[in-house]
Amino acid sequence: MTIKEIQDEIIDEFSMFDDWMQRYEYIIELGKSLPLINEEYKTDDNLIKGCQSKVWLQGEQKDDKIVFTADSDAILTKGIIAILIRAFSNQKAEDIIKADTEFIDEIGLKEHLSATRANGLVSMIKNIKMYALAFDAKNKN
Amino acid sequence: MLDIQKIRADFPILSEKVNGKPLIYFDNGATSQKPQVVIDAEAKYYQEINANIHRGVHTLSQLATDAYEISRVKLQHHINAKFSHEVLFTSGTTHGINLVANGFASILKPGDEILVSSLEHHSNIVPWQMLCEKTGAVLKVIPINEEGELIISEYESLLSEKTKIVTVNHISNALGVINPVKEMIAKAHAVGAAVLIDGAQAVPHLKPDVQDLDCDFYAFSGHKMCGPTGTGILYGKEEWLNKLPPYQGGGEMIKEVTFEKTTYADLPHKFEAGTPNIAGGIVLGTAVDYLNEVGFGNIQLQEKKLLEHATKRLLEIEGLRIYGNAKNKASVVSFNIDGIHPYDIGSIVDKLGIAVRTGHHCAQPIMNFFCIPGTIRASFSFYNTKEEIDAMVEAVKKAKIMLS
Numbered sequence: 001m002t003i004k005e006i007q008d009e010i011i012d013e014f015s016m017f018d019d020w021m022q023r024y025e026y027i028i029e030l031g032k033s034l035p036l037i038n039e040e041y042k043t044d045d046n047l048i049k050g051c052q053s054k055v056w057l058q059g060e061q062k063d064d065k066i067v068f069t070a071d072s073d074a075i076l077t078k079g080i081i082a083i084l085i086r087a088f089s090n091q092k093a094e095d096i097i098k099a100d101t102e103f104i105d106e107i108g109l110k111e112h113l114s115a116t117r118a119n120g121l122v123s124m125i126k127n128i129k130m131y132a133l134a135f136d137a138k139n140k141n
Numbered sequence: 142m143l144d145i146q147k148i149r150a151d152f153p154i155l156s157e158k159v160n161g162k163p164l165i166y167f168d169n170g171a172t173s174q175k176p177q178v179v180i181d182a183e184a185k186y187y188q189e190i191n192a193n194i195h196r197g198v199h200t201l202s203q204l205a206t207d208a209y210e211i212s213r214v215k216l217q218h219h220i221n222a223k224f225s226h227e228v229l230f231t232s233g234t235t236h237g238i239n240l241v242a243n244g245f246a247s248i249l250k251p252g253d254e255i256l257v258s259s260l261e262h263h264s265n266i267v268p269w270q271m272l273c274e275k276t277g278a279v280l281k282v283i284p285i286n287e288e289g290e291l292i293i294s295e296y297e298s299l300l301s302e303k304t305k306i307v308t309v310n311h312i313s314n315a316l317g318v319i320n321p322v323k324e325m326i327a328k329a330h331a332v333g334a335a336v337l338i339d340g341a342q343a344v345p346h347l348k349p350d351v352q353d354l355d356c357d358f359y360a361f362s363g364h365k366m367c368g369p370t371g372t373g374i375l376y377g378k379e380e381w382l383n384k385l386p387p388y389q390g391g392g393e394m395i396k397e398v399t400f401e402k403t404t405y406a407d408l409p410h411k412f413e414a415g416t417p418n419i420a421g422g423i424v425l426g427t428a429v430d431y432l433n434e435v436g437f438g439n440i441q442l443q444e445k446k447l448l449e450h451a452t453k454r455l456l457e458i459e460g461l462r463i464y465g466n467a468k469n470k471a472s473v474v475s476f477n478i479d480g481i482h483p484y485d486i487g488s489i490v491d492k493l494g495i496a497v498r499t500g501h502h503c504a505q506p507i508m509n510f511f512c513i514p515g516t517i518r519a520s521f522s523f524y525n526t527k528e529e530i531d532a533m534v535e536a537v538k539k540a541k542i543m544l545s
Contacts, residue, residue, distance in 0.1 A: 020160075020492050025543060052484045052500050052515065073514065074482035075544055076489075 027079030059131035096132035162494025170520030212426030237360030237375030244385030251277030289465035311343035316465025317473025368428035444472035
């Protein structure tokens with residue numbers, strides 16, 4: 001599936017919920033399916049800056065795709081990073097670089113993009129894109 | 142007794158809705174809401190007397206200058222300073238602390254000591270660390286016990302003739318603990334050290350008496366006491382303010398300027414370079430009038446009730462721990478639930494229309510002491526009600542169920 005197709009699938013799933021509580025419960029559920037980062041990668045280098053909770057993210061190149069794993073000490077954050085990983089993991093670097101993130105708005109997580117959330121979600125997206133940029137540059141060399 | 146509904150009607154924002162629910166505002170420690178008189182006074186200044194102060198001979202400039210200086214005198218009386226020129230307008234507590242720390246750069250020598258407490262906000266830590274880097278002075282830290290109280294015996298043993306300044310908050314922002322500052326000031330003076338009190342969290346709850354405390358400096362912000370943002374006061378004893386060099390150069394703070402030499406203005410203008418926040422300074426006086434009209438006795442009574450109610454109700458929740466159980470405490474409850482990240486609780490409680498603060502509250506050393514990433518902090522003001530607290534308790538319970 002392309003990133004766009006996965007994002008549409010996520011939007012579809014979230015459209016079933018009438019209120020924020022069901023959405024949050026689903027996010028918590030999704031957190032449980034997060035591909036967990038290997039303990040040895042839970043280093044300061046992999047810690048995403050700008051989150052109230054701790055988030056570790058690790059990207060690895062497998063064949064021509066990037067595979068992400070992550071973890072967080074907060075449940076909601078874990079769910080949010082799980083959603084991002086579902087959309088962006090196992091994708092090609094160039095596709096990740098090009099992809100937009102409007103689906104975040106559509107599933108009602110817009111407030112997590114605001115500056116008062118200490119830019120946690122923004123930083124997560126930025127880190128995912130940075131991995132893609134780095135691998136893309138490496139592949140071109 | 143306060144008529145809370147009447148008080149609440151003074152604050153237009155309290156009838157706003159957030160996320161479709163009536164706003165319950167428990168982030169008063171971060172900033173207080175503003176009564177209509179304060180909002181009106183700000184508009185009135187710009188509508189009627191806006192002009193630059195201390196320079197023009199024209200009528201408007203004099204009106205604005207008078208209003209600004211009347212406000213200074215109001216603040217002087219409010220904190221019982223001996224002279225109005227000991228009352229400096231600042232942009233807030235942080236500005237006041239930096240002004241003093243900067244001034245001490247010309248006083249300190251390598252090996253001199255600065256004492257801060259473990260309960261400090263970053264804004265009362267970092268300026269002193271910067272000062273240490275500049276001067277070679279050493280920062281020493283007064284520890285706390287499990288209840289979040291400063292350990293006075295440890296404080297005493299840290300004090301010595303090397304101590305040049307002690308800087309401590311009157312009330313801790315993260316835990317709400319009220320520190321025994323009067324006693325601490327006397328002890329510091331006994332070794333010849335100056336004392337700065339960070340009053341940011343105290344002024345919404347009490348009327349500090351700087352002469353009775355005998356502090357050398359007392360810094361606070363206007364926006365936490367119903368005043369506008371970007372306002373504040375630094376009180377300094379006359380002898381200290383005369384001793385410290387100016388903080389910033391510019392207009393207003395000079396007596397005479399030539400390219401060869403500039404002489405500085407007298408107090409308080411020596412420390413008030415540039416056009417100040419004129420409207421803010423004037424309206425801070427309005428906010429103080431408002432609080433005095435409500436009465437600090439009434440405010441304390443109401444806040445004590447709220448604190449007791451919140452503590453009792455929150456402790457009904459299994460696994461909930463309150464940080465900072467000092468006997469002497471302001472209306473702040475900082476808590477966590479076993480095994481749940483404060484960010485998770487805060488996010489859900491927010492969705493239910495309740496504004497609490499989550500995180501380290503700009504006091505990371507305290508969080509490190511308790512080995513936690515942060516807390517949920519509910520800080521109450523006299524315009525809050527028991528019913529609002531009950532709604533928060535229900536919201537926390539709901540969050541706990543969702544997150545367990």
